[in-house]
Amino acid sequence: MAAVTEGQARNAGGTAGGNGVLGAVLKEAGCSYASLALRVNELGRRQGTDTRYDKASVTRWLQGQQPRGNTPELIAAVLSERLGRAMSPADLGFHPDPQRPVTSRALVYGEDVAETLHALAELGSTDISRRSLLGTVPFVAAALANPQRDWLLWLLEHQETASPSPSVSGGPVEQVHAMIAVFDQMDNHYGGGGVRTSIVHYLSTEVVPMLQRRGTPPGQRLGLFAAAARLAAMAGWSSYDAGEYGLAQRYMTQGLRLCAEGRDRVLGGQILAGLSHLATGLGRPDEGVALARAGIVTARDAGSPLGLMRLYAMAARGHAAQGRADDVSTALRLADRQLEASKGAEQESPWVRYLDHHYLQAESALCFRDLGLARQAERTASESLGSGADRRRRQAISRSVLATAHLQQDRLDEAVGTATLALETLGAVHSERSVQALRDFRRRLEPRRAEPVVQEFERRSRAVLGAAA
The missing domain is CATH 1.25.40 (Serine Threonine Protein Phosphatase 5, Tetratricopeptide repeat)
Structure with a gap:
């Protein structure tokens, strides 16, 4: 059956005649009412939302009722897993607004970096004010594939220009690095929950506007993009540490896109390591291993043994969650080999010196x-x-x-x-x-x-x- 378009979803969703788009997607996914309700409840509990939906609830959604809170996002996450492609609530007929919510747009690795900056600014503003974030934003495993693909395609197309590490050359770049160091220290002492809002606020209200201004010298612009990518990754990591798993995925995905503008393969590998950790921790170790492998390919020739060490460790974590003892041994052995190959933290990218x-x-x-x-x-x-x-x-x-x-x-x-x-x-x-x-x-x-x-x-x-x- 052909995939349902977003426009069709908007036209059919939430009407008095019912939500025919949701019914069509359920049929395409081969998903019964009871199994959808069960999986939505399970995913909600895993991500901090207690729901008790049953097949009667699904019937009401099909009749046109708009699910409360973040349930449309959970339904989209479940059906994304079933179909193997990312689905938004709008794709299921739940949003009459023609503008997809930022929580859906931020799952996408966009071609236009201006759209990425706009999405990050809007996501940060929405996150801080909690405007339109009704409950927990769900993690969507099916949305991990496209960023990996687009990043690896970029890597293949820019092998000659991707730099091994960012440079700090005074001015705003140095200021942003100084703030990153402060946030790092706070995160280490007090955990992500204690610093997350400060990182998001600084990224969305100070650093993104810097990148949106015209006239920044090209060399400084590269450094700013790399620093912004690092901040987006930190926003993701601190969100993960605070139990905001869906927001973690979105900040890391947008950080990966900024990383391409900064031409930084070491940092790209570390963002993929963060996504790998997130996927494995949320019960998708298969995706965790795939993300770690993408990171290894990214960082293999970037001159950062410590960065590769972490990526092999993430692959080992994914293998361990699947009970693959031999693969764990191999990955940990390779991680140890990279640790031995490192010439010391000062010879490494600033992004991995803590390892x-x-x-x-x-x-x-x-x-x-x-x-x-x-x-x-x-x-x-x-x-x-x-x-x-x-x-x-x-x-x-x-x-x-x-x-x-x-x-x-x-x-x-x-x-x-x-x-x-x-x-x-x-x-x-x-x-x-x-x-x-x-x-x-x-x-x-x-x-x-x-x-x-x-x-x-x-x-x-x-x-x-x-x-x-």
């Missing part, structure tokens, strides 16, 4: 945890805690992984003691990723809920982690 041996150990520990290799997870998690005390998020996550490794070896008291230390760290860090790592540990305690030490941990953790399911 080190302890970072790789922390990611390895997560892989070993997911594979059930408790002793390896214990060793690597312990090593990752040996440095970077100022990186509280990493410390909290590594302690949660170490606690799980203890539990997997039936060392309950040690497990709970280590998890309690992680819990104390979270008091000063606003990081949903850290919270989720500790919730993962708490779920593993369920078979031993009768133990007094477990009951005490559940009581103490409730204020930070919420009530146990």
Whole structure:
């Protein structure tokens, strides 16, 4: 059956005669009413929205009822997965407005960079004011394919002009880099939730207007685009850390497009690494591996062993989530080889200088945890805690992984003691990723809920982690 156009969707959606476009798309996707409702509920719960839709709800949508809140975005995300292409609420007849909402447009890697800048400014304004963001903006796995394709096509067409790293040459470029350093420090100390709004505001109200002005010298313009791409990636990463997964995807996608204007392959690889982490963390490790591979191709000849190390670590995370132990071993071995090849942080791009041996150990520990290799997870998690005390998020996550490794070896008291230390760290860090790592540990305690030490941990953790399911 032919794909439904956006114009047809607008004409048919939300009328008294019903939403025929939604019905046509359901038929094309082979999706029953009950399975759509179930998947919307599951996706909503994963992304922080509690819904209880059933097949009667779908019938009402088909009769023309507009779903409340962010449900149209969730429906679009579910059907995007089924069809293997990105769908917006407008494509399903839910938006009579001929202008697609910015949350849909920001999923696209646009050809016109002026449109990218406009989308980023609008997304930032909408994000900060929460105007038209009715609930959580959903992550859309099917929308990851086009940015990868368009980025790799750009890479093939500009192999001779893509630079290995950005340059800082005074003026506004230096100012933006100074702000990036401040945001980095705040993120490391307090987590993404504590700095996210500041990054988004600075990007959308200060840096985007700089890029929209005419007359900037070409060399400085390249540096500004690279710095703006880095800020967009930071907005995405901090959104991820704050549990705003759909916004994270959108900021990173737009950051990748800005990265092409800045001719920066190292940064492009790091943005793909962030998207890989996001996809794997949200239950799509297949996409996580694909994104990491695209990043490896991007950064392979860019002169950044540390950047490649992170990308191989992200590939390992995706493989581990799929239980592929041999592929994990290969990817971690290649990551370690890149770490050894690095001549030191000062010889690397400024975007990857924070990466080190302890970072790789922390990611390895997560892989070993997911594979059930408790002793390896214990060793690597312990090593990752040996440095970077100022990186509280990493410390909290590594302690949660170490606690799980203890539990997997039936060392309950040690497990709970280590998890309690992680819990104390979270008091000063606003990081949903850290919270989720500790919730993962708490779920593993369920078979031993009768133990007094477990009951005490559940009581103490409730204020930070919420009530146990």
